[in-house]
Amino acid sequence: MIMQDELSIKQATNIIKQSKYLIAMTGAGISRESNVPTFRGADGLWKQYDAMQLATPDAFRANPQLVWEWYSWRQDLILKCSPNPAHETLVKWEQKGYLKSIITQNVDGLHRRAGSHSLHEVHGNLWTLKCTSCDYHDQLDAPAVGVPICPSCSNHLRPDVVWFGENLNQEIMLNVYSELDKADVCMVIGTSALVQPAASFPLLVREQGGLIIEVNIEETPLTPLATVHLRGKAGEILPLLDKLIA
Numbered sequence: 001m002i003m004q005d006e007l008s009i010k011q012a013t014n015i016i017k018q019s020k021y022l023i024a025m026t027g028a029g030i031s032r033e034s035n036v037p038t039f040r041g042a043d044g045l046w047k048q049y050d051a052m053q054l055a056t057p058d059a060f061r062a063n064p065q066l067v068w069e070w071y072s073w074r075q076d077l078i079l080k081c082s083p084n085p086a087h088e089t090l091v092k093w094e095q096k097g098y099l100k101s102i103i104t105q106n107v108d109g110l111h112r113r114a115g116s117h118s119l120h121e122v123h124g125n126l127w128t129l130k131c132t133s134c135d136y137h138d139q140l141d142a143p144a145v146g147v148p149i150c151p152s153c154s155n156h157l158r159p160d161v162v163w164f165g166e167n168l169n170q171e172i173m174l175n176v177y178s179e180l181d182k183a184d185v186c187m188v189i190g191t192s193a194l195v196q197p198a199a200s201f202p203l204l205v206r207e208q209g210g211l212i213i214e215v216n217i218e219e220t221p222l223t224p225l226a227t228v229h230l231r232g233k234a235g236e237i238l239p240l241l242d243k244l245i246a
């Protein structure tokens, strides 16, 4: 590791140690080392698939079979993946009391599978289903087969994820804003920081005098605003920070 990285790592360690209310915001990059594809990288999902045909309410109305085929494929892929050392470090930090909560854009469920409890999934969860017509919700533990039907009203069930053009869940957002309000440090891990409103969450912490630690393999629009940018893989950097904190 070069000198500059060592300094940044040291600075981040001190910030974490001195934090009073540390939160983490995560994106697809934290699950990359678990082999879950990201959205915008060279092999990202949105490079291979058209979001407008797969991840909008109109797309689902037009072709629920196609949309479910894609989500079942992703469920199958994620079922074969396991949480990596980055997810595991966040669990450890929560248990030790350093980390107060995680705000994640990920729908893969890997934070929960790793054992994180204080978790806000702002884009929903791939394993939860909701009815397109009534209030029915259900939980899957295996990939969906075909287009699941609501046992309550016989309409189509859909994945309980936020699609393009949809609002985020209000109850979840109230909890998220309450966490952001309390935070003095926000660790931003593996997100391109391009999708709103999530991309602005760390800025809210910064506006109230808080600090931002960014962990990413590359620079993002957030990098110039971060207190420290740690360039590298989340699955390597988080365990390293953990070692230094101990």
Ligand code: OAD
Binding pocket: 026, 027, 028, 029, 030, 032, 033, 038, 039, 040, 041, 044, 055, 105, 106, 123, 162, 163, 164, 189, 190, 191, 192, 193, 194, 195, 215, 216, 217, 218, 220, 232, 233, 234, 235
């Ligand atoms: P993106 O695919 O946009 O960005 C992934 C980020 O992770 C990039 O900045 C990569 O450089 C970084 N990255 C990749 N591998 C990494 C690693 N091993 N360690 C650390 N960083 C790594 O994913 P998101 O920012 O999560 O929304 O995308 C945000 C939203 O856009 C998603 O939640 C999804 C998508 O459309 C919905 O589905 C609503």
